[in-house]
Amino acid sequence: MPKVWIDAGHGGNDPGAVANGIKEKDIALKVSLGIKERLEAGYENVQVLLSRSTDVFLELRDRTAKANAAGADLLVSIHCNAGGGKGGFETFRYTSASQNSIKLQEALHKAIMDKIGGIDRGLKAQNLHMVRESKMPAVLTENLFVDVAADAERLKQTNVIDAIIDGHVQGIASYLGLAKKEGKTVANERDTNVVSPWAKEVWEQMTNAGYFDGERPGAPITREEVAIVLKRLISSLK
Template sequence: MFKVWIDAGHGGKDPGAVANGIQEKDITLKVSLGIKERLEETYENVQVLLSRSTDVFLELRDRTAKANAAGADVMVSIHCNAGGGKGGFESFRYTSASQNSIKLQETLHKAIMSKLGRIDRGQKSKNLHMVRESKMPAVLTENLFIDVAADADRLKQATVIDAIIDGHVQGIATYLGLKSKPVKEDKPVTQQRDINIPSKWAEETWKEVTDKGFFDGSRPGVPITREEVGIVVSRLLKYIDLKG
């Protein structure tokens, strides 16, 4: 069972970047919850653990301590950017990152950019706590700019949030070599009818042919054999003779 640690940046008293009517902490939580749900629903042999699943504040040291204690195989810290400019997406690894962290960053970055399709600000390294203190391969993603109006407008769209989630899910699954769960085919539900009750559309006709003696009125819902057809035809001919 692979363990994936997803860290939703900021939270509680720490909103992160705030601009254009949105807060970073809300976006990171929404994306993190989406990654957990989609990864576990889509792939076998994976468990997603979260730094936070609600709007609470956590110190950075507590986040990495929990991820390390859990023995997570990878850690991804979710953030949104600020600082103006043209906006876009970028990712970070530690300045002295392991080869596995570099590989995770490359895989994640490529997958997210393929889904997001925005300005690529590149794969970068920086002395950030979340990627420095994590014992497993670790990457921090900066998903668009809160304070760039065009990016903020996109972050308000469900389709863009879905793209960010899908990019992270695809990148993590590719890096870990996860196997997709078999697709379950929905079998149509067949209702068993009561053979002793005629269908609504046939009620009037069934009463008519029963009253005239073509059928005995029992079991209107069962299939008819050729022998029974013969009996009905015989009764019909006698009925015609009588009328004639």
């Protein structure tokens, strides 16, 4: 049975990034608890272990030491970002990451971006403690910016938190090759025919302008479809 270690960043007297009425530690904990619940409920033969399940402070070295001692098969450290700019989502692996860490990062990044949309800041490598000191494939996710107003507004929406959770669940399940439990569906699995509330206005504007046909707003877009959208856009500018 694979062991998945989920690390909710910060906690206790360390709130992490704070802005727009949001504390990073709270989002990290909510997402971590959601991942455990949905992954174990929806998939066969998987155990999810948490660095913390309440609002407590843990040193970085304690987090990785516990994950290593538990013999976890992978580690994902959950965070929100800060630093302004345009906001968005990004993931980190260690600068000398194993091929399995790279595969885990790719699976997580794609699954989460497919769920939440918005600005993709890319798959990055950095010398971060959580991904450096973990003895298993490890990735740190930065789930939107608390100090960017548009991102902060999204982080206050239940459906966006659900999308972040589900993206992590699907990414982990894909990497591990987990089988769904018979007769079970993963909670909040998205209906691609329903537009997300945060994108509804823009989707309607772009559909009315003729760039999209109005169908399957939540479906991944292919290169062929991108080409069609670009052609329509270029034609409208002539």
